[in-house]
Amino acid sequence: MTSEPVVTAGAVATSGPATATGPANTTAAGSTGTIVDAGTRGVGADVGRPDGVPKVQGRFAFSSDLWADDFLWGHTLRSPHASANIRGIDIGPALATAGVHAVLLADDVPGRLTYGLEHPDQPVLADGQVRYVGEPVAVVAADHPDVARRAAEAIVVNYEVTDPLTDPEAAPTAAPIHPNGNVFREINIRHGDLDATGEVVVEGTYEVGMQDQAFMGPESGLALPDDDGGVELFISTQWLHVDREQIAACLRIDEEQVRLTLAGVGGAFGAREDLSLQIHLCLLALHTGKPVKMVYSRDESFFGHVHRHPAKMWYRHHADGDGRLVKVEARIVLDGGAYASTSSAVIANASCFAAGPYKVPAAHIVGLAARTNNPPCGAMRGFGAVQTCFGHESQMDKLAAALNMDPVELRLINALDSGDRLVTGQAITGTFPVAEVIRQCAGAPAPDIPPSDDRRDLPGGSGRTTDAADTVRGTGFAVGFKNLMFSEGYDDFSSAACRVADGVATVTCACAEVGQGFVTLAQQIACTELGVDEVILAPAQTATIGSAGSSSASRQTWMSGGAVQAACRAVRDQILADVAADWGVSPEGLVLRDGLVVSLDGQQEALLAQITAGAGYEADVEYHHAPTEALDENGQGNAHVSFACAAHRVVADVDPDLGLVRIRDITTAQDVGRILNPTQAVGQIEGGTAQGVGLALMEEIVLDNGLVRNASFTDYVIPTTLDMPDVTIAAWVEQPEPNAPYGAKGIGEPPTISSSAAVAAAIRAATGLPLPRIPIRPADIALG
Structure with a gap:
């Protein structure tokens, strides 16, 4: 190599003795070298991010540094x-x-x-x-x-x-724009009695615009x-x-x-x-x-990465007179843009979850991902499920109105539970508390939002465009769900290594830290499993460890967390086996705790630092989840590992004449399995909800015959702190997931899935307008 990279932004602060690892200053580049104290740093503790303070102070070095x-x-x-x-x-x-x-x-x-x-x-x-x-x-x-x-x-x-070919619905029959054709994937899900009909039938067509991940670091x-x-x-x-x-x-x-x-x-979200x-x-x-x-x-960043797929969706819902779903029909068309990226996986998710987290005896769902001359689209937080959640939740509200039924009650009587089957025929074998999530969110105390003369509380903000007397208020509700990990037979795994020497644990994993908090979680796991005082997280590199898979699909807590747990436990077992042999006891009678090897009877103990002096102990593992299978020609199969759901209740004030909206309150509840770090969980839920609000109200890449018209943060508008109310977490519904490390589920994607639909529902409730497309523009309301 001609020279070593160095970083100008300074090193990441560490809690504990300073360590030097990897190439020059790669610690400062956000990967490594942080040490934690085991006393209050185990799984479930409210541990701060080791990179949090440097990022806030501007001392953290990003790839641009x-x-x-x-x-x-x-x-x-x-x-x-x-x-x-x-x-x-x-x-x-x-x-x-x-x-x-x-x-x-x-x-x-x-x-x-x-x-x-x-x-x-x-x-x-x-x-x-x-x-x-x-x-x-x-x-x-x-x-x-x-x-x-x-x-x-x-x-x-x-x-x-x-x-250019810019219409995805015209793509299948248009002249090919690529040697591989104009269709990335088409899925047909046929489930139950396709001739079934309901006493009440509602139909609708819905659209979702192209959203950008809008991360802070290009x-x-x-x-x-x-x-x-x-x-x-x-x-x-x-x-x-x-x-x-x-x-x-x-x-x-x-x-x-x-x-x-x-x-x-500097952020990722799939891009x-x-x-x-x-x-x-x-x-x-x-x-x-x-x-x-x-x-x-x-x-240039707007042209350099994929975006969320725009969607056009047609739905027809059948229900009996009591509101129980009989059949769901849907056609979903995603615009994949010029190249494949992850369109096949996104349309699979959109199709599999098109009916929502509900018991549906019969379904016919067609999903199509098409190639066009629009910008390529791929993964973005909640991929596929975000688009269809807007569709199926709009339909559930429409069905509730047709039945003259409370929308929350309609959702409760149809909510999926463990043991039920999806429209793909797959039985849910893990925890899936949809009804409890709905009850906790909908049952939270109604927000006390008194009238305000503060212009910042009104639609339009301080621009004095709206008077309080001109606003109307609406409340909307939505629930959505998504799979965790990769699906359809993909050999999903993560590798991790652990070494304990001189009482210090070093964990190595190639998991990409993109803001989800793995740098904290990996150290918490090592503290929990090894009882050590110090943990070093080595650089994430291809040269030192096998693949950790992608930091996407809500998978890293389960997959890389599971790999780190397995590696730490393998090292723990080695240590205890050697000590047991020396002491003439059974390994089952020993534990690692507070930097010590301790016998359960309290008769013997030894310093871990002394036992692991010198060569130390190490293990390298590859962690796999339970196998899945590809969908068959009828869209049936055990394609997914696990599922998580979330619900949102939104209160919005609207100026109908000007089409302006102010979100006044957001309440949410989420199925989390088990919380491993409360502060990081709050951050994921608040951030994901903000992205959902952005998609509902303002975020869209505007295309004109394939040309991007707003490739800047001047014209592509994202929510700021002034646009977001406080997000009230009514409940973390903790039902530990079988086979998941510590029972935890990934929590980064569900907040984005149902928040957009809930915002749209609140604006519909305030205005009485159908509003079948997001983002909802002022003209959609004022001229609706």
């Missing part, structure tokens, strides 16, 4: 057209620019020309054709970021613009060429090992020659699960023989 000696800056030239053929590219003006070291095109990719998380259908650099606005065409390396940008702008591309990274012909990459990502696989294939080098280290991640600048960085570094750094601007 990485630095190396004599490095270059990279920049990407992107297509301005949604669909075009490339007739020629002249890179001469760029190469002639002073300070430019490389200009690379598709012909410079030495290995596989395409990549993709599930299907390698996306070109590393456009090869004769562009299929969406923002598709990479060339990459440049120069000695200054402005030089790299100007050189990219100097490249002359001869485009033959063609008509894509960035640093690649360093190695002396062995390989490359080292420090990167913000959600899945180190899959990144490595794709990079190696495109570089045509062995995977062992591609070494990734997780850098500080860092796909590759963005990873291959481009490595290509430039290997071509120039110098370290190369790239940092996307905010507008």
Whole structure:
């Protein structure tokens, strides 16, 4: 390697003795080196994040803070057209620019020309054709970021613009825009008596717009060429090992020659699960023989990652006179954009959960994910379930009105429970307290929100656009659910290692810390299992440990938490076996506690630091969940591992004349299995709810014939603290999940699933308007 990366933002503070681990200052890049005290740091304790204070103080180093000696800056030239053929590219003006070291095109990719998380259908650099606005065409390396940008702008591309395909419903019968066709996946779920009908039937068509993950830290990274012909990459990502696989294939080098280290991640929410600048960085570094750094601007970030799939959904619900569901029919069309990403998994989730967390004796659900010339779409928090929750909860409110029934009561009499079957035929074998979640949320005390003359409490805020007398209030309710972990037969696993030496535990896992709190949880688990005083979390790297899978799908608490637990228990068993042999007792009569090995009869004890002095004890494990299976031709099968649900109640004030909305109260309850860290649970629920509010009211990437019209935080609006009321958690419904580590369920996605639907329901209640689309714009209300 030509040089070691260093970080300018300073090191992460540690609680306990300072430690040095990994390459220079990779601790500061957000991965490692923190030490915790076992006394109050075990599972279930309210432990603060080791990276929390540095982040608040601005001392935490993100991937954009990485630095190396004599490095270059990279920049990407992107297509301005949604669909075009490339007739020629002249890179001469760029190469002639002073300070430019490389200009690379598709012909410079030495290995596989395409990549993709599930299907390698996306070109590393456009090869004769562009299929969406923002598709990479060339990459440049120069000695200054402005030089790299100007050189990219100097490249002359001869485009033959063609008509884009932008309607996903027209895609299946349109001329193919890709060799793999225009349909990523179609699912037909047929369950029960498809000829069944109900006494009461309601029908509706609903839409969800394209949402951006809008993380705070744009894509960035640093690649360093190695002396062995390989490359080292420090990167913000959600899945180190899959990144490595794709990079190696495109570089045509062995995977062992591609070494990734997780850098500080400034948020993810699914957008860092796909590759963005990873291959481009490595290509430039290997071509120039110098370290190369790239940092996307905010507008480029909108083109550099996938988004939430827009959805069009048709529903028909049948019920008997008492409100019990008889049959659900649905057709769901997702716009996957130009490339596959995770569209197959997203449409599977949308289809499987299209009927909601309800007992449905019969169902016919068709799900279609289509290819278009719109920006690629993929994973985003709650993927698939968010879109269909808006559909099925809108239908449940419509059905309640047709039955003249309380909407909450309708949901309660239809709520799924353990032992019931989904529309896929799968029986729920774990905990699934839907009715209790509904009762706890709906039964929470009604908020006391007296009239206010403070303009900040009114729709429109301090702009004095609304008078209190002009507002109406509505209350809405929604419940949603989603699977946990990967599904449909995927061999989902996570690897972890544990070493105890001199009384200190070191945990190694490649789990990407993207804000979910694994850096805290891993240490809590080690404290609980080993009774140690100090825990070091080693860097997340591909060179030192096997894959941890993706930090997505609400899986890391279960999967990587389970792997860390298993590794720690393996080390514990080794220690106790050796001590038992020395003491002439049974290992079952010994425990690790407070840095000691203690006999249960209280007769003997020894310092763990003395027992593990020198070589120490270590274990490396691979943790798998129970197997699943692919859906069959009728959409039936045990496709999922476990499920979690959440409910939201929202109170909204609306100015019907101006179409302005102010959310006044949000109350929620959630199925959590078991809470492992209360403060982190609150943060996940509040953050997920805020993203749901954004989707309901303001967040949408606006497309015009494939062109993105609002690629900035000026025009793509997200909720601020002034837009969010307090979120009241009425209850964490704790029913430990069998086979899950400590009985815990992932909690990051459910808050986003039902919050959007509840906001829409509240505005409908206030206005009486149908409002079949989110985000709800002021014109939808004022002109409705």
